Amino acid sequence: MDKAFKVYIIGSVASGKTTLAKKISESSGIPYYELDxxxxxxxxxxDIKRTAEERDEIFNNIVNKDSWIIEDVCRSCFKDGLKKADLIIVLDIPAFYRKKNILLRWIKQNLGLEKSDYKPTIKMLRLMYKWCNEYDDKKDQFMKKIDPYMDKVKIMKTYPKYDII
Structure with a gap:
């Protein structure tokens, strides 16, 4: 990709955010960042939680670059990413598929077939389901956050084909 471009990918746990970010990054050469x-x-x-100051400094360094791909669950502390993005992709995948993927991912991680940034314990499995449900419970609030930017929002209700840019 020749020109600067900024993509913000939003979705629940197991919606495909990281996979999509990696695919776009591979095809465009633009670096991607997981806001977790x-x-x-x-x-x-x-993992150790960063202070708000550390978090904000790292985030601002990312969004002040010419090009980036970031993925997140639409946390309020990262709202400047929405403003600065050229494209906001919302992965609005049905809960059934996300929950199935959470379980499949957990099994693959425990069998050593898939890399994990965290220890795939039963506790983590439960947390993933909890976060999945919380995302759905807060969906209206989340949609209000992106409402001012609808002119640059693409909502995907199925898993992406990875060739959208």
Whole structure:
């Protein structure tokens, strides 16, 4: 991709955010960022939550670049990403498919067939389902956050084909 371009991908746990971000990054050469890694610092004994100041500094360094692809669940602390994005992709995948993918991912991670940034425990499996349900419960609030930017929003109700840009 020759010109600067900024993509913000939003969706629930297991909606395909990271996969889509990686695919767009591979085809465009634009770096992608998982905003979970802006919130949390990886540590061998478990992730450590960054301070708001650390988080904001890292996030601002990302969104002030010429091009980026970021993926998140639409946290309020990252609202400037919505403003600066050229394209906002909302992965509005039905809960049934997301919940199925959570379980399949957890099984694959425990069998060593899929890499994981976290330890795939029963506790983590339960948290994933909880976050999936919370996302659905807060969907109206989330849609209000992106309402001012609808001129640059693409809502996808099925898993993406990865060739949308």
């Amino acid at each position: 890694n802006v919130i949390w610092k990886k540590h061998e004994d478990g």
